[in-house]
Amino acid sequence: MTATAPSTTRTPADECPAAAPHAGLRTLVVALEQLSRAQREVSAATARALDVSRSTLAAVRILEVCGTSHVGDLAEALRVDLSVASRNVSALLEAGLIERTVPDDDRRARVVSLTPAGHDLAARAQTTIERLTVTSFADWEADDLDVAAHALARVSETVCQIANRLATDPVTAEPHRPPGRTA
Structure with a gap:
C-alpha cells in the first residue's frame, strides 16, 4: 500500500472557524449576494441610460x-x-x-x-x-443613512481584504457530488 501525500487543496470550509458560523454571518452572505446582483443591475441600467x-x-x-x-x-x-x-x-x-x-x-x-x-x-x-x-x-432618516453608510464601508473594506488575499492565496471549492455518489 502506497501512502499518498496529503492534499494541499484548500476549501472554503478551511477558512471558517471550527464552530458553525454565526447565523448573522449567513444572513450577511445572503445580503451581500443580493446586493451584488442588484448593484450589477443598477450599474447596467445606469450605463444604458448613459x-x-x-x-x-x-x-x-x-x-x-x-x-x-x-x-x-x-x-x-x-x-x-x-x-x-x-x-x-x-x-x-x-x-x-x-x-x-x-x-x-x-x-x-x-x-x-x-x-x-x-x-x-x-x-x-x-x-x-x-x-x-x-x-x-428618500424615506430613510439621516441617522439611518449614516449608520448604513459606515457599516457598508466597513463591510466593503473587509470584502476587499478577502478578495486581495484570495488573489494571492486562492481557495478552491470541493467538487459537488450528488448524494449517494462517491468519487
Missing part, C-alpha cells in the same frame, strides 16, 4: 476620482486582469473619453487620464446616480 458599457462607466468613474493613472493601477482599481484593463483602455481611447501619455519621469510607462468628454460622462454619471440614490432613500 449609452455606454458598464466597463466604460466603471473606468471613467474611477479615473474621475483617481485622476491620472497607470494602466496597471486602473486594472487593480477595477479588480480585473491587466489584459482586460488594456482592452478597456483601447475602447476608451477610441471613444475619446481618455488620453494616454508618457510621463516625463518614466518614458517606458503609459498613463491615462480623462479627456473633457470623459469628465463630462463622469459628471453625467454622478448626477444620474445621485438622483437615483436620493429618490431610492
Whole structure:
C-alpha cells in the first residue's frame, strides 16, 4: 500500500472557524449576494441610460476620482486582469473619453487620464446616480443613512481584504457530488 501525500487543496470550509458560523454571518452572505446582483443591475441600467458599457462607466468613474493613472493601477482599481484593463483602455481611447501619455519621469510607462468628454460622462454619471440614490432613500432618516453608510464601508473594506488575499492565496471549492455518489 502506497501512502499518498496529503492534499494541499484548500476549501472554503478551511477558512471558517471550527464552530458553525454565526447565523448573522449567513444572513450577511445572503445580503451581500443580493446586493451584488442588484448593484450589477443598477450599474447596467445606469450605463444604458448613459449609452455606454458598464466597463466604460466603471473606468471613467474611477479615473474621475483617481485622476491620472497607470494602466496597471486602473486594472487593480477595477479588480480585473491587466489584459482586460488594456482592452478597456483601447475602447476608451477610441471613444475619446481618455488620453494616454508618457510621463516625463518614466518614458517606458503609459498613463491615462480623462479627456473633457470623459469628465463630462463622469459628471453625467454622478448626477444620474445621485438622483437615483436620493429618490431610492428618500424615506430613510439621516441617522439611518449614516449608520448604513459606515457599516457598508466597513463591510466593503473587509470584502476587499478577502478578495486581495484570495488573489494571492486562492481557495478552491470541493467538487459537488450528488448524494449517494462517491468519487
